[in-house]
């Protein structure tokens with residue numbers, strides 16, 4: 001049994017005008033590349049966590065073909081909410097889980113298990129500017145936007161805490177934490193997300209959202225305070241899911 005993760009599929013089977021192919025050669029036939037790699041690597045008893053930004057479809061009816069594709073990937077699938085996942089009303093995660101029961105699992109305000117680990121997670125959030133540059137260095141940023149971002153960070157933090165608390169109450173003490181957004185913004189070395197990861201002794205934090213080579217180093221990678229941080233956006237991984245355990 002193994003645990004894998006990858007994010008930012010940005011499927012667009014029913015909204016082809018949103019194709020990502022203009023964003024570089026990594027995106028050419030990316031669906032096919034991912035399917036081929038998954039079939040090679042992932043067995044039916046493995047788990048694949050999809051880290052959000054699954055589809056460009058806005059309403060559920062525009063996502064059906066993309067869900068068919070996701071369902072046809074091998075293994076047990078756990079989905080995280082990305083900022084572009086408009087089909088996913090944050091308050092209706094239970095409804096989604098009921099609708100896709102036995103096929104797909106949606107992670108928010110809940111948790112899943114893998115061997116003796118709890119898989120916890122939420123969309124997350126991080127301030128992405130605008131930043132103001134001086135001589136190529138960040139000299140300031142939009143204070144109103146930063147303040148607004150703090151509110152969204154707070155909301156996501158509460159959702160993540162609930163995920164930890166439920167797993168903890170059920171006796172789990174080993175954690176893998178998943179976020180769609182990176183755990184810190186480009187100026188930070190810590191955040192409430194890294195704090196809670198340290199507090200619960202998380203072993204790995206896996207995130208996505210940063211795609212395009214210019215963004216691959218926006219946040220923490222490698223080991224910090226004993227926690228392994230990994231970026232697992234699809235184009236960064238060349239559509240080969242990252243093995244977590």
Ligand SMILES: [Fe+2]
Nearest residue numbers: 008053209211
């Ligand atoms: Fe994305």
Ligand SMILES: [Fe+2]
Nearest residue numbers: 053082083209
């Ligand atoms: Fe995103």
